Amino acid sequence: MASISLKDLVKTYGDVEVLHHVEGEIQDGELIVIVGPSGCGKSTLLRMVAGLETVTSGEISIGDKVVNKLEPADRDIAMVFQNYALYPHMSVRENMAYGLKIRKISKNEIDRRVKEAAEILEIGAYLDRKPRQLSGGQRQRVAMGRAIVRNPQVFLFDEPLSNLDAKLRVQMRLEIRKLQQRLGVTSIYVTHDQVEAMTLGDRLMVLNGGYVEQFGTPIELYDRPATVFVAGFIGSPSMNFLPATAQDGTVALGNGAVLAGGAQASGQITLGVRPEHLVQDDAGAIRIIVQMVEQLGANTLVHGVLEDSETEFVASVPGHVTAEAGTLMSFSAAAEDLHVFDATSGKRIEA
Amino acid sequence: MLKRVHFPTSVLPYLLVAPQIIITLIFFIWPASQAVYQSFLIEDAFGLSTEFVWFENFEILFEDSQYLETFWRTIIFSAAVAVLSMGSALILAAFADRVVRGATTYRTLMIWPYAVAPVLAGALWVFMFNPTLGIFPYILEFIGIDWNHYLNGSQAMMLVIFAAAWKQIAYNFLFYLAAMQSIPRSLIEAAAIDGAGPVRRFWDHIFPLISPTTFFLLVINAVYAFFDTFGIIHAVTQGGPANSTTILVYKVFNDGFVGLDLGGSAAQSVILMILVIAMTVVQFRYVERKVEY
Amino acid sequence: MVENRRILGIVSHIVLILGVIMVALPIWITFVASTHDAVRMTQAPIPMLPGTHFFENFKQTLFGAGLSGSEGAPVWRMLLNSLAMALMIAFGKIAISLLSAFAIVYFKFPFRMGFFWMIFITLMLPVEVRILPTFEVVANLGMLNSYWGLSIPLIASATATFMFRQVFLTIPDEMLESARIDGAGPLRFFWDILIPLSRTNIAALFVILFIYGWNQYLWPLLITTDTDMTTIVMSIKQMLEAAEQSPQWNIIMMTALLAMIPPVFVVVGMQRLFVQGLTETDK
Numbered sequence: 001m002a003s004i005s006l007k008d009l010v011k012t013y014g015d016v017e018v019l020h021h022v023e024g025e026i027q028d029g030e031l032i033v034i035v036g037p038s039g040c041g042k043s044t045l046l047r048m049v050a051g052l053e054t055v056t057s058g059e060i061s062i063g064d065k066v067v068n069k070l071e072p073a074d075r076d077i078a079m080v081f082q083n084y085a086l087y088p089h090m091s092v093r094e095n096m097a098y099g100l101k102i103r104k105i106s107k108n109e110i111d112r113r114v115k116e117a118a119e120i121l122e123i124g125a126y127l128d129r130k131p132r133q134l135s136g137g138q139r140q141r142v143a144m145g146r147a148i149v150r151n152p153q154v155f156l157f158d159e160p161l162s163n164l165d166a167k168l169r170v171q172m173r174l175e176i177r178k179l180q181q182r183l184g185v186t187s188i189y190v191t192h193d194q195v196e197a198m199t200l201g202d203r204l205m206v207l208n209g210g211y212v213e214q215f216g217t218p219i220e221l222y223d224r225p226a227t228v229f230v231a232g233f234i235g236s237p238s239m240n241f242l243p244a245t246a247q248d249g250t251v252a253l254g255n256g257a258v259l260a261g262g263a264q265a266s267g268q269i270t271l272g273v274r275p276e277h278l279v280q281d282d283a284g285a286i287r288i289i290v291q292m293v294e295q296l297g298a299n300t301l302v303h304g305v306l307e308d309s310e311t312e313f314v315a316s317v318p319g320h321v322t323a324e325a326g327t328l329m330s331f332s333a334a335a336e337d338l339h340v341f342d343a344t345s346g347k348r349i350e351a
Numbered sequence: 352m353l354k355r356v357h358f359p360t361s362v363l364p365y366l367l368v369a370p371q372i373i374i375t376l377i378f379f380i381w382p383a384s385q386a387v388y389q390s391f392l393i394e395d396a397f398g399l400s401t402e403f404v405w406f407e408n409f410e411i412l413f414e415d416s417q418y419l420e421t422f423w424r425t426i427i428f429s430a431a432v433a434v435l436s437m438g439s440a441l442i443l444a445a446f447a448d449r450v451v452r453g454a455t456t457y458r459t460l461m462i463w464p465y466a467v468a469p470v471l472a473g474a475l476w477v478f479m480f481n482p483t484l485g486i487f488p489y490i491l492e493f494i495g496i497d498w499n500h501y502l503n504g505s506q507a508m509m510l511v512i513f514a515a516a517w518k519q520i521a522y523n524f525l526f527y528l529a530a531m532q533s534i535p536r537s538l539i540e541a542a543a544i545d546g547a548g549p550v551r552r553f554w555d556h557i558f559p560l561i562s563p564t565t566f567f568l569l570v571i572n573a574v575y576a577f578f579d580t581f582g583i584i585h586a587v588t589q590g591g592p593a594n595s596t597t598i599l600v601y602k603v604f605n606d607g608f609v610g611l612d613l614g615g616s617a618a619q620s621v622i623l624m625i626l627v628i629a630m631t632v633v634q635f636r637y638v639e640r641k642v643e644y
Numbered sequence: 645m646v647e648n649r650r651i652l653g654i655v656s657h658i659v660l661i662l663g664v665i666m667v668a669l670p671i672w673i674t675f676v677a678s679t680h681d682a683v684r685m686t687q688a689p690i691p692m693l694p695g696t697h698f699f700e701n702f703k704q705t706l707f708g709a710g711l712s713g714s715e716g717a718p719v720w721r722m723l724l725n726s727l728a729m730a731l732m733i734a735f736g737k738i739a740i741s742l743l744s745a746f747a748i749v750y751f752k753f754p755f756r757m758g759f760f761w762m763i764f765i766t767l768m769l770p771v772e773v774r775i776l777p778t779f780e781v782v783a784n785l786g787m788l789n790s791y792w793g794l795s796i797p798l799i800a801s802a803t804a805t806f807m808f809r810q811v812f813l814t815i816p817d818e819m820l821e822s823a824r825i826d827g828a829g830p831l832r833f834f835w836d837i838l839i840p841l842s843r844t845n846i847a848a849l850f851v852i853l854f855i856y857g858w859n860q861y862l863w864p865l866l867i868t869t870d871t872d873m874t875t876i877v878m879s880i881k882q883m884l885e886a887a888e889q890s891p892q893w894n895i896i897m898m899t900a901l902l903a904m905i906p907p908v909f910v911v912v913g914m915q916r917l918f919v920q921g922l923t924e925t926d927k
Contacts, residue, residue, distance in 0.1 A: 050544065475900065620774060
């Protein structure tokens with residue numbers, strides 16, 4: 001049984017603070033994805049849980065034990081690295097058996113576990129090969145095999161799919177998900193790819209510049225992003241943002257158009273609306289001068305600028321739509337699809 | 352290998368290689384072939400007549416117990432220098448690799464001996480071990496050891512081994528450190544998570560992964576001990592006392608320039624040549640092997 | 645960074661500091677010896693802390709006639725000889741290796757591979773295995789006791805050529821092609837493009853070769869009988885011999901110090917280049 005608890009974690013390197021008061025409670029058996037752009041601190045956070053980085057202040061607990069002072073080997077964790085970190089001078093079997101050998105587990109038990117893991121991951125045929133004789137995907141599986149045989153309380157994944165080609169990545173992330181659910185081991189998975197994050201995680205922790213922007217289920221992040229950053233990060237193509245003024249339940253755009261919504265807000269706001277929530281409407285308040293149109297088959301992306309301003313806009317319209325550059329297209333959006341954020345803090349203002 | 356894109360034939364390339372080829376011919380190939388030729392000759396004491404005697408010089412050498420002793424001595428000397436020098440360098444590099452800050456500072460402080468000429472190294476060590484003035488004999492006296500390498504053959508040997516090994520530590524250290532620093536950090540971290548402590552990590556992973564370097568250094572150190580240590584011997588012991596520190600390269604010099612035994616010295620040169628060729632071939636063959644990640 | 649065990653960190657530093665002491669000790673002792681007067685240096689044990697006679701000894705060594713009892717040239721003269729030899733060897737070797745590597749890599753001509761192997765052979769013929777015959781050749785050419793004799797026989801060996809060959813092989817073909825389109829002939833290409841691209845390698849190699857040249861011992865010993873041509877590295881041995889009769893260790897050690905400083909200075913000052921050059925040449 002291993003829940004993970006992150007309490008008020010701070011990490012500094014010299015004078016620079018890179019993680020600011022990170023908090024989170026992870027339930028036993030959950031797969032949490034930590035996602036964010038490069039340099040946001042997600043790998044640092046993962047490595048702190050692993051024990052590869054020290055904790056400047058705060059507490060990390062695995063199960064009910066505070067592990068700040070424990071060496072990685074004593075935390076009962078297993079980690080899958082971005083570049084697999086397989087021991088090149090040992091065979092696949094030896095790679096998987098190594099951790100168990102050190103813990104003085106009996107040979108029979110080791111053989112049993114290696115066999116079991118090899119079956120699950122379908123790498124039985126490679127057990128006696130060396131890593132350099134395997135393809136990227138195979139090495140990836142061996143790395144996971146090494147983690148599985150340890151039967152740890154926690155799995156840690158550090159961008160394990162980044163080195164694979166796109167097609168393999170899609171296939172592997174499904175396998176990882178199935179595996180994790182089957183084994184039921186609490187897992188933390190780090191990635192910069194928001195699609196990977198959305199499909200894998202039970203819950204997502206979005207990090208930006210060392211701050212936790214939001215920690216919730218994928219749908220929560222999509223429907224009710226807590227900040228402008230999360231709103232723009234999740235969803236592709238990303239949300240449109242416009243400066244606006246809210247008053248008495250209406251939102252006034254820069255060009256004078258007025259929409260219903262933003263009931264609780266007043267003053268300067270940032271309005272967000274997703275491309276897929278824009279509905280073509282000749283009477284719509286959102287008027288766009290078309291610049292370019294991308295036909296994707298199932299839908300069309302219309303790129304343009306808001307009339308009388310320089311704000312760029314993208315709308316995703318179902319089916320095939322054509323439009324000449326320079327023509328005007330109008331859209332509207334339902335009030336519940338409008339996201340209102342404070343103009344200065346970027347934080348969500350609830351309707 | 353020739354580049355795919357290249358210039359066509361003309362006189363120019365000949366002119367470009369000419370300097371090196373000419374010097375090579377005059378100062379390398381010709382003298383080397385002279386040495387081979389001379390090794391088949393015996394000169395009389397006045398240098399008036401020479402006689403072609405095939406392999407007689409070589410036979411004489413191999414029957415000469417002194418020569419065989421020298422051969423054996425050189426091997427022991429090389430082994431001792433290699434083990435001492437590489438061993439110390441390995442330990443120092445392993446610790447320098449661990450140190451997060453200051454690895455470069457330590458490196459700077461440790462590479463000085465590379466710049467010191469072997470003969471100078473010999474001079475420094477002989478000064479430190481001077482029986483009357485040296486600091487070490489002074490200390491050794493307190494524990495009852497009487498140091499005089501002018502009289503004691505094995506002490507003389509130890510002294511030259513120390514001097515030679517001391518000088519090479521820097522070189523070995525550089526290569527070992529570079530090799531260790533090129534091991535991906537994540538490998539070591541994975542081993543740590545698997546439960547391996549620092550000593551275990553070193554023997555199970557770091558040492559095997561730097562084995563190409565170890566092999567390479569073995570050859571380099573052997574060549575160094577065989578040839579570059581002439582200066583040390585000459586400065587410290589002149590091969591003595593009683594030939595106890597005469598190694599092969601020193602004997603060639605002694606017999607040839609001092610003893611004026613041209614045939615014998617040439618034969619010895621030829622044997623050394625064969626040894627170097629063998630070592631160089633080994634080095635080139637095995638440098639091809641690399642550990643892949 | 646893996647472990648937090650403080651002890652290991654402290655042990656590491658202790659071991660490394662011990663290593664530095666071990667490595668630096670002889671040099672320290674030399675320095676100390678060069679700062680005392682001759683009398684102090686005849687009393688056992690030799691001092692471990694510096695004295696006050698550094699500049700006196702320095703002047704005496706540099707400009708005096710070396711050691712009384714040995715007939716060496718003045719030390720400044722020897723330093724000059726060493727410098728000349730080292731520079732000639734370094735520049736000479738770099739120059740001819742660049743030319744040869746260029747020819748072998750970029751030209752197709754008969755006997756190309758023959759020349760390559762000829763140069764390769766020099767790797768296996770250090771001066772120590774051919775001292776007598778090479779001496780004869782140099783003597784026959786009248787090059788004894790000259791700067792030429794000191795340096796030329798040493799400049800043709802293959803390590804530099806091989807390194808430059810490696811470097812040239814990794815330069816993209818497109819460089820040559822675009823140079824030809826621009827109208828550059830082979831020499832222009834060599835001078836304007838190839839050499840600038842090899843700058844760091846040349847610098848690294850210079851460090852190594854300068855030290856190699858400066859520290860030459862056996863060869864200068866053999867071919868210079870004229871005291872004016874002695875190099876400072878050679879002179880140390882002569883001084884040691886003289887030490888039997890009249891031990892002036894302070895002068896000897898000062899000379900040793902002077903003999904060490906230029907190469908040590910070059911190594912430490914150009915450390916990064918030097919390390920890069922080492923780890924790339926000898927492979």
